Amino acid sequence: MEHHQLAWYVAGPVLGLCVVAVRLLFNARLGVTGGFSEIVGRLSRGSLRFDWRGWFAIGVLLGGTLFALPAGGPDFHGYGWLTETFTGGGRWVIPFILAGAGALIGYGAKASGGCTSGNGLSGNALVSPASLAATATFFSTAIVVSFLIEAVI
Amino acid sequence: MRRLVAGTAVGALFGVVISWSGMSSPEVIRHALLFEQSYLYLMFASAVATAWAGLALLRRRERRSVFGGETLTYGRDPVERRHITGALLFGIGWGVADACPAPIATQLGQGVGWAVFTATGAAAGIWLFLRRRAIETEPASEGHGTVTAVGPAPVTATGR
Numbered sequence: 001m002e003h004h005q006l007a008w009y010v011a012g013p014v015l016g017l018c019v020v021a022v023r024l025l026f027n028a029r030l031g032v033t034g035g036f037s038e039i040v041g042r043l044s045r046g047s048l049r050f051d052w053r054g055w056f057a058i059g060v061l062l063g064g065t066l067f068a069l070p071a072g073g074p075d076f077h078g079y080g081w082l083t084e085t086f087t088g089g090g091r092w093v094i095p096f097i098l099a100g101a102g103a104l105i106g107y108g109a110k111a112s113g114g115c116t117s118g119n120g121l122s123g124n125a126l127v128s129p130a131s132l133a134a135t136a137t138f139f140s141t142a143i144v145v146s147f148l149i150e151a152v153i
Numbered sequence: 154m155r156r157l158v159a160g161t162a163v164g165a166l167f168g169v170v171i172s173w174s175g176m177s178s179p180e181v182i183r184h185a186l187l188f189e190q191s192y193l194y195l196m197f198a199s200a201v202a203t204a205w206a207g208l209a210l211l212r213r214r215e216r217r218s219v220f221g222g223e224t225l226t227y228g229r230d231p232v233e234r235r236h237i238t239g240a241l242l243f244g245i246g247w248g249v250a251d252a253c254p255a256p257i258a259t260q261l262g263q264g265v266g267w268a269v270f271t272a273t274g275a276a277a278g279i280w281l282f283l284r285r286r287a288i289e290t291e292p293a294s295e296g297h298g299t300v301t302a303v304g305p306a307p308v309t310a311t312g313r
Contacts, residue, residue, distance in 0.1 A: 063168015102274020
């Protein structure tokens with residue numbers, strides 16, 4: 001990694017303060033899926049007039065750019081286990097795997113009321129039972145899936 | 154307009170910290186999910202604790218929202234079946250792609266080409282959900298959305 005990882009005890013509280021800021025500013029839950037959903041919903045109706053949620057998601061993207069600019073690119077190369085496992089002529093499967101995983105992420109987050117930020121951070125900070133249940137479920141599922149992949153590859 | 158600028162600014166801070174903490178990297182996420190690194194869990198727990206404390210403070214001071222002016226609400230939702238089934242699907246996708254929505258956005262912002270596929274898939278999944286819900290709630294809706302995989306957010310929109 002070109003950058004040093006920000007200490008967890010700095011990164012975590014700042015992310016937490018973002019949740020508080022969104023509550024104070026908009027009386028809403030901070031959630032990246034909510035922003036994606038706003039963008040997808042407007043675009044599918046041929047509109048670009050996103051509300052603050054859409055712009056929040058665009059801001060997250062710009063945050064990535066702001067971070068990468070001084071380094072001249074992303075802080076990692078390849079794409080994790082996918083580019084390690086599927087090399088050479090097998091690489092063509094990666095876009096399909098990522099798109100399929102993306103579809104599960106998008107649909108699943110909408111169905112469960114949020115993603116790692118909407119349920120995981122914002123909902124849990126409210127001690128919302130739905131968010132606690134969703135977070136326990138997606139964390140344990142992702143852990144099991146990771147160990148399964150590890151066992152197979 | 155001020156709302157949109159504020160939303161973008163908080164998003165940018167969030168995105169810088171997600172990137173700086175290494176969460177954009179599928180390797181970092183994978184190491185965490187395989188219990189090889191504790192960073193993600195420590196960061197996650199400290200984020201929730203900070204947000205919880207901050208919200209408790211807002212609540213005690215009975216603060217009103219900056220843009221709406223209404224008294225802040227702190228709604229909790231009871232567990233429904235969809236919270237579990239949706240989170241199951243989400244967890245599978247997260248474990249395979251080693252990225253969730255915020256990191257997908259920061260990867261795009263960092264210029265990671267692979268993220269275009271994940272983002273397209275996520276947009277399609279969200280679109281499918283919105284479409285299904287629209288059909289369920291409005292039986293008389295047109296029902297033939299022709300927009301398929303909507304790409305990531307265009308940064309060219311000028312806002313209001």
